Amino acid sequence: MHEVSVMAGIVEAVLKHLENYDVEKVEEVHLTIGELTNLGADQMVFAYEIVTRGTALEGSQLVIEPEAIAVSCRSCGYQGEVDYVENEEFHNSIPVLSCPRCQGSVDVVSGKSCTVRSMRVVER
Ligand SMILES: [Zn+2]
Structure with missing residues (x-):
């Protein structure tokens, strides 16, 4: 799963950042995910739980904020x-990456x- 490797990199960076502070507990981590990243929010939360196991981030909540294109x-x-164009087969909408005004x-x-x-x- 692509999300797990992406999340492993994020968690590693966050843990490194936290080394500079005297932190007792992390309650929430807010993550912005761009619509063009193809990262699923549910999969990211799932990956977060796996990757943070046994680290200082275990038990903290991942809050995902989508970033529009x-x-x-x-x-x-x-x-x-x-x-956006509607994709009826997959019930989602796909962004059109050209100018809405002049194409x-x-x-x-x-x-x-x-x-x-x-x-x-x-x-602490
Ligand atoms: Zn234009």
Whole structure:
């Protein structure tokens, strides 16, 4: 499962970060997941439970905040969200990565990252 290896990297980074603080317990870890990462929220929570077992993060809660896709158009300067097409077979919507205004090429400015936004910890 792709999510487990991604999560292992995240948890490793968080644990390393926590070494700098005198932390008694971690209550929550807030993770932002971009819509373009193809990481499933449920799978990420599941992976978190597996990966944090036996670490300082065991028992803490992973809070997932989705990050919408935002683009910047190279032709007309449009900035903002993209259009979606409905996929009836899979009952989801698929983002269209072109400019909703002029159909030009766009740069993705948001929605590609998977980052730890904040944590709630109990200090000793
Ligand atoms: Zn445009």
